[in-house]
Amino acid sequence: xxxxxxxxxxxxxxxxxxxxxxxxxxxxxxxxxxxxxxxxxxxxxxxxxxxxxxxxxxxxxxxxxxxxxxxxxxxxxxxxxxxxxxxxxxxxxxxxxxxxxxxxxxxxx
Amino acid sequence: xxxxxxxxxxxxxxxxxxxxxxxxxxxxxxxxxxxxxxxxxxxxxxxxxxxxxxxxxxxxxxxxxxxxxxxxxxxxxxxxxxxxxxxxxxxxxxxxxxxxxxxxxxxxxxxxxxx
Numbered sequence: 403x404x405x406x407x408x409x410x411x412x413x414x415x416x417x418x419x420x421x422x423x424x425x426x427x428x429x430x431x432x433x434x435x436x437x438x439x440x441x442x443x444x445x446x447x448x449x450x451x452x453x454x455x456x457x458x459x460x461x462x463x464x465x466x467x468x469x470x471x472x473x474x475x476x477x478x479x480x481x482x483x484x485x486x487x488x489x490x491x492x493x494x495x496x497x498x499x500x501x502x503x504x505x506x507x508x509x510x511x
Numbered sequence: 512x513x514x515x516x517x518x519x520x521x522x523x524x525x526x527x528x529x530x531x532x533x534x535x536x537x538x539x540x541x542x543x544x545x546x547x548x549x550x551x552x553x554x555x556x557x558x559x560x561x562x563x564x565x566x567x568x569x570x571x572x573x574x575x576x577x578x579x580x581x582x583x584x585x586x587x588x589x590x591x592x593x594x595x596x597x598x599x600x601x602x603x604x605x606x607x608x609x610x611x612x613x614x615x616x617x618x619x620x621x622x623x624x625x626x
Contacts, residue, residue, distance in 0.1 A: 408553070444601050444617025445554070490553055497542050497561065497605065498569075499615065501553035 408502030423505040424475040431493030434474040517618035534602030541607040543585040547598040
């Protein structure tokens with residue numbers, strides 16, 4: 403089936419640092435999504451991207467929909483403690499989502 | 512406020528038993544989904560429904576079933592629980608308005624352990 407390759411698997415960063423993660427796919431998607439999951443909760447949508455080349459920001463978060471429609475990246479600027487969690491990319495196929503395995507963000511004290 | 516709830520939040524059962532996980536949403540969404548989450552796999556789709564009386568198999572549907580008798584509920588049944596079904600299960604719902612992506616709203620999850 404369709405798969406998304408998300409990297410890195412985990413990141414240990416200092417508070418204040420910028421973070422970058424990405425997803426690639428062997429398939430083309432019309433929509434790319436980035437979700438965040440806090441411990442003990444379900445994922446929550448951060449950013450949705452609808453057009454190839456689109457660059458969208460949500461506060462300190464910026465995401466881009468790759469030109470080939472097979473990849474996307476998410477950047478977080480000036481990380482803060484509440485940024486910890488697992489970040490998932492997902493590509494939409496009809497009403498269904500294909501998910502990456504997640505990037506776990508850990509902020510070193 | 513509209514919401515999506517799951518029950519129970521934690522469940523321990525034995526191999527071979529039938530288990531049903533409940534999902535209830537008050538968004539009045541047509542689409543409902545069940546996922547399982549395991550380390551290293553992200554979320555994998557088990558079953559989904561686009562409306563009452565409609566159910567479809569997802570990527571990992573073996574050993575699971577769902578039924579949709581009303582808009583609000585999509586219970587997930589494990590016919591004969593196996594240790595490989597130990598996982599965290601998430602229910603989600605979304606609207607079906609045409610056009611761009613319709614956000615999926617997730618429940619808090621059910622942690623199932625099969626001994």
